[in-house]
Amino acid sequence: MSESETQSNQSRNQQDLPVVLIHRLSIFNFSFSTRLQTHFTLVDPLLHSPEPDSIHSFLSRHATSVSALLCVGPSPITSQTLSLLPSLQIVVGTSAGIDHVDLIECRRRGIIVTNAGHAFSEDVADYALALLIDVLRRVSASDRFGRSGMWPKYGTYPVGSKLGGKRVGIVGLGSIGSEVAKRLVAFGCSIAYTSRKKNPAISYPFYANVCDLATNSDVLIVCCALTDETRHMINKDVMTALGKEGVIINVGRGSLIDEKELVQFLVQGELGGAGLDVFEKEPDVPKELFTLDNVVLSPHLAVLTPESFAALQEVILGNLMAFFTNKPLLSQVQLE
Amino acid sequence: MESIGVLIVCPMNTYLEQELEKRFNLFKFWNFPDKTQFLNTHKNSIRAVVGNATAGADAELIEALPKLEIVASFSVGLDKVDLGKCKEKGIRVTNTPDVLTEDVADLAIGLSLAVLRRLCESDRYVRSGKWKKGDYKLTTKFTGKTVGIIGLGRIGMAIAKRAEAFSCPISYYSRTEKADLKYKYYPSVVELASNCHILIVACPLTEETRHIINREVIDALGPKGVLINIGRGPHVDEPELVSALVEGRLGGAGLDVFEHEPYVPEELFGLENVVLTPHVGSGTVETRKEMADLVLGNLEAHFLNKPLITPVV
Numbered sequence: 099m100s101e102s103e104t105q106s107n108q109s110r111n112q113q114d115l116p117v118v119l120i121h122r123l124s125i126f127n128f129s130f131s132t133r134l135q136t137h138f139t140l141v142d143p144l145l146h147s148p149e150p151d152s153i154h155s156f157l158s159r160h161a162t163s164v165s166a167l168l169c170v171g172p173s174p175i176t177s178q179t180l181s182l183l184p185s186l187q188i189v190v191g192t193s194a195g196i197d198h199v200d201l202i203e204c205r206r207r208g209i210i211v212t213n214a215g216h217a218f219s220e221d222v223a224d225y226a227l228a229l230l231i232d233v234l235r236r237v238s239a240s241d242r243f244g245r246s247g248m249w250p251k252y253g254t255y256p257v258g259s260k261l262g263g264k265r266v267g268i269v270g271l272g273s274i275g276s277e278v279a280k281r282l283v284a285f286g287c288s289i290a291y292t293s294r295k296k297n298p299a300i301s302y303p304f305y306a307n308v309c310d311l312a313t314n315s316d317v318l319i320v321c322c323a324l325t326d327e328t329r330h331m332i333n334k335d336v337m338t339a340l341g342k343e344g345v346i347i348n349v350g351r352g353s354l355i356d357e358k359e360l361v362q363f364l365v366q367g368e369l370g371g372a373g374l375d376v377f378e379k380e381p382d383v384p385k386e387l388f389t390l391d392n393v394v395l396s397p398h399l400a401v402l403t404p405e406s407f408a409a410l411q412e413v414i415l416g417n418l419m420a421f422f423t424n425k426p427l428l429s430q431v432q433l434e
Numbered sequence: 435m436e437s438i439g440v441l442i443v444c445p446m447n448t449y450l451e452q453e454l455e456k457r458f459n460l461f462k463f464w465n466f467p468d469k470t471q472f473l474n475t476h477k478n479s480i481r482a483v484v485g486n487a488t489a490g491a492d493a494e495l496i497e498a499l500p501k502l503e504i505v506a507s508f509s510v511g512l513d514k515v516d517l518g519k520c521k522e523k524g525i526r527v528t529n530t531p532d533v534l535t536e537d538v539a540d541l542a543i544g545l546s547l548a549v550l551r552r553l554c555e556s557d558r559y560v561r562s563g564k565w566k567k568g569d570y571k572l573t574t575k576f577t578g579k580t581v582g583i584i585g586l587g588r589i590g591m592a593i594a595k596r597a598e599a600f601s602c603p604i605s606y607y608s609r610t611e612k613a614d615l616k617y618k619y620y621p622s623v624v625e626l627a628s629n630c631h632i633l634i635v636a637c638p639l640t641e642e643t644r645h646i647i648n649r650e651v652i653d654a655l656g657p658k659g660v661l662i663n664i665g666r667g668p669h670v671d672e673p674e675l676v677s678a679l680v681e682g683r684l685g686g687a688g689l690d691v692f693e694h695e696p697y698v699p700e701e702l703f704g705l706e707n708v709v710l711t712p713h714v715g716s717g718t719v720e721t722r723k724e725m726a727d728l729v730l731g732n733l734e735a736h737f738l739n740k741p742l743i744t745p746v747v
Contacts, residue, residue, distance in 0.1 A: 125568030220577040224600065228553050228576075231544030235537075235718070237711060238554045244710040245703045249696035253445065255711075260718040262536040284599035285540060381565040388561045395560040396553065403551075403575040 115139045116422045118190075119161055121179070122170035130411045134168075138418060157182040166190065166421060168414065172198040180207065188421050190414055194218050194274065194401070195351055196431055197324040205433040212417045215429030216273050217409035218401040223277030225400035226319050226349045229373025232394045233345050234259045239391040259343075259370075262286035267315030269308055269331070270322025270350065271297065278319055290314060293322075308332070312339035317347065324351035334359045343370040349400045352377040361386050364393060375400045435737055439479035441499070443489040446508050450726035454484065457730070473498040482506065482733055487666075487713065488695065490514030496523065504736045506729045509716075510534060510589075512746060513639035513666055520747050527747035528732040531588060533724040534716035538636075539592035541715050542664045543600075545688025546581075546632050548709045549660050550574040555706040577601050582630030584623060584646065585637025585665070586612060593634055605630055608637075623647075627654035632662060639666035647671060652678045660686040664715050667693040676701050679708060690715050 120142040122128055131140055141164070143156045157179070165187045169175055172193060177200045180186065188210040189199060196213050204211055232238050235258040243255050264287050268275045271291040279289045279302065290303040292311045297304075305311040308331055312318060318340060322328055332346065332355040340346070346369065348355055357378045363369040364387065371392035377383050380398055387393050416428040440458040442451060454460045461480065466472035473495075480499050483491045486508040493516045496502060504526040505515055512529055520527050548554055552573045559565060581597045583590045583606045594604045594617060605618040607626040612619070620626040623646055627633050633655055637643055647661065647670040655661060661684065663670055672693040678684040679702065686707035692698050695713055702708050716725065731743050 123568075127568075220601075221575055224547060224576045225551060228544070228547035228551050231540060232548060232553055232557075235541055235544055235714065237541075237544050237548050237709065238557045240711045240714055241548075241554045241709050242558075244698050244712050247700075249698065249712045253696070255714055255717070257717040257719050257722055258714065260537055260720040261540045263720075281599045284596045285543075286536060381567045381569075383560055383565065385563070388563075394553070394557050396556040397560050397565045397569065399556065399570060399573070402570055402572050404572055405575040405578075407572070 116166065116418075117141060117164055118418060119157075119164045119167045119183070120144075120170065121167050121173055121175060123173045126171035126173060128170050130407075130414070133411055133415065134418070137415070138166075138422075140168075154178075154182060166418060168192070168418070169199065175199045177203040180204070180209070188212065188417075190417050190421075192410060192414060194222070195323060197351060197353075201433050210421070210427065211431050211433060212413075212427055212429045213431050214401075214410050215413045217413045218406050219273040219277045221403050221406045222274045222321065222349050222400045223281060225375060225396075226274075226278050226321065226347050226373075227281050229347045229349070229375065229394055229396070230317065230319070230345065231261060233347070233371040233373045233392065234261050234264075236391065238394050242391075264288075264316045265290065265314060266317045266319060267291065267305070267308075267311040268302075269311070269318060269320045269354075271300065271302070272322065274321040274349070275319075278321060287317075309336050309339050312336045312344070315340065316343065317345045320346065320348040320350045320354050322350055322354065324353055329353050330356040332356065332360070334363075337363045337369055340369065342368055345369075345371045345373070347373040349375050352380060357384065364390055435734075437479075438481050438737060439476060439501075440482040440484060440733070441476075441480045442484040443491075443495075444486065446484075446486045446488075447722050447726050449723060450484070450508065450729060453726065453730050454733075457734070458482070477501070482736070484508060484729060484733075485514055487511055487514065491520070492516050493519045496520065496525065504528070504733065506732045508725055508729050511638060511666060513668075517747055525747070526736060526742060526745055528729070528742055528744050529746055530716075530725040530728045531744055533728060534721050535588045535592050537718050537721045538589050538664050538715040539596055541690060541711070542589075542593045542634050542636070542662055542688075543596045545662050545664070545690065545709055545711070546597075546634070546660065547576055549662070549686045549688045549707065550576045550579070550632075552706060554709050578603075579631040580605065580629065582606065582620075582626040582633045583617075584608075584626065584633070584635050586615075586617070587636070587638075589664070590634075590636040593636055602632075623651050624654045627651045627659065630655075631658065632660045634662040635665040635669045637665060637669070639668055644668050645671045647675065649674045649678075652684055655684060657683055658685045660684075660688070662688040664690045667691040667695060672699060679705055 115138050118138045143153045163185050165185050168190045180203050191213045194214045240255045266287045268291040271293050292305045292308050361384045373394040375396045420427050438458050441461045443463045481501050481503045483505045491505045496519050507529045510529050510531045577600045581602045586606045586608050607620050607623050676699045688709045690711045
């Protein structure tokens with residue numbers, strides 16, 4: 099199609115369907131445009147002008163009346179970007195975490211932010227369990243052992259640690275944390291948690307601070323949101339409180355843990371093990387972890403199943419449709 | 435009891451060996467290169483055999499030990515003990531049920547998750563240093579998938595309970611249908627395999643269940659199906675399984691046991707939809723100690739003329 103035909107198509111569409119601006123880094127592909135295009139006109143600056151500098155000029159020329167923005171993956175939304183969108187009313191996120199969005203600026207401007215809601219909770223909970231069983235029972239480590247032909251040579255593989263009876267402390271008992279707890283109960287684990295505030299409807303023991311939780315746990319599973327308050331909440335004191343046999347599973351955000359300290363603790367044998375799907379500076383992973391058998395590493399893919407993506411599409415579609423028809427949103431995040 | 439001869443057939447647990455040494459006159463079979471000569475020399479002092487999943491007491495060994503009174507297995511499976519021969523000769527047999535049920539069930543679920551979510555493959559990928567931002571691959575969700583269990587005994591039931599927490603519909607095959615169960619029963623393994631996504635082997639190994647997973651069952655499970663074996667290697671026709679996996683006719687497998695342990699078919703080493711663990715089903719510090727204590731307890735009870743704790747024969 100020629101440039102003028104595309105533009106006239108666009109202006110025809112703009113009269114019919116509400117406009118949604120797609121905001122993404124070029125490394126993140128946007129795979130559910132087909133579904134959304136039946137309801138909205140999608141404007142993706144990267145399709146017009148892939149250079150980062152020209153995206154800003156594109157926005158200032160074309161997007162001044164845009165009220166809705168779809169943020170693909172953890173593409174950062176800075177106050178600079180927001181300043182180019184004076185009519186913006188809603189940011190629709192595609193992840194559970196929204197730490198990549200300038201929430202202070204959104205709050206100041208009264209911009210609503212929605213996230214993936216419950217779309218990923220089951221898959222992330224499954225993954226937390228997968229990591230925990232792997233660390234305790236050395237699944238990946240013994241798989242490596244078997245594949246390298248070492249079994250006939252060495253006879254047996256060292257024993258692991260039993261999951262049943264372990265005291266598991268869940269850091270953040272939201273949608274994901276609750277699904278994790280529900281699964282762990284079936285394995286004979288006892289559950290306790292810490293959260294911003296105690297939930298009176300939940301009968302698991304509550305600890306107001308994570309250090310006390312760690313003192314009374316054998317395992318910590320980190321599944322809370324990353325905010326200024328929670329950054330590095332799993333620090334040296336918490337790891338010391340958890341103890342030498344303690345295991346940490348992180349399916350939240352890398353920066354919830356003081357990664358430098360974690361590596362030291364693991365390398366020096368001051369912590370029993372760790373299962374990590376997220377890291378402070380993805381895709382960089384501390385190389386000291388590569389030789390440890392009591393650690394399981396994964397490249398931030400706890401949510402990556404076709405089912406999660408399908409559920410996410412429903413949430414995105416639902417949020418956008420609700421926004422444009424003034425109905426209640428599916429997964430609005432309270433900005434404090 | 436220090437004069438009672440006990441033969442332990444292979445290395446299995448340091449704590450168990452130390453405790454046996456304290457209480458009995460312990461013979462470690464692997465220290466005697468000439469087994470025939472050893473048996474001839476000591477046959478009249480050996481009154482107990484301690485075996486495990488790898489080696490037990492077959493007809494030949496039983497015949498060679500005329501004073502044998504009890505076989506205590508450091509395992510729940512007794513496929514390595516000639517139970518018929520023991521019954522015939524009035525030899526008692528004990529195993530280690532219940533104490534290892536949870537660990538084995540935990541591993542069955544752990545293997546299912548590791549296969550479906552490609553956990554070991556992801557770990558390899560990160561350790562290779564090749565992770566680039568934006569790289570991703572979709573894997574298969576575990577929650578909600580149908581789980582078929584062969585053998586609904588202690589271990590099978592424990593697996594079902596765990597899978598239910600992931601909202602997995604449970605179905606099973608057993609020698610007889612169990613009353614009052616909310617799980618769906620199938621009268622044949624092929625039908626079970628046709629109707630589930632993840633098939634888990636959790637029954638004892640007997641003449642009837644040898645190669646219970648054969649070509650027909652593997653075909654029924656299909657290119658999206660996953661087989662988990664925490665039973666015994668000979669439950670599965672291993673060459674058929676290997677070719678099905680290599681050719682993509684089976685979706686994946688999580689295997690803790692193999693037909694010829696410690697040998698694992700090398701064709702499996704390069705497959706990312708397979709997880710291989712070296713028979714670690716009961717392999718935790720906590721459980722191995724409980725198993726050892728049960729073996730010691732059974733032997734002590736026998737030689738003190740008290741009721742055995744966990745007799746099978």
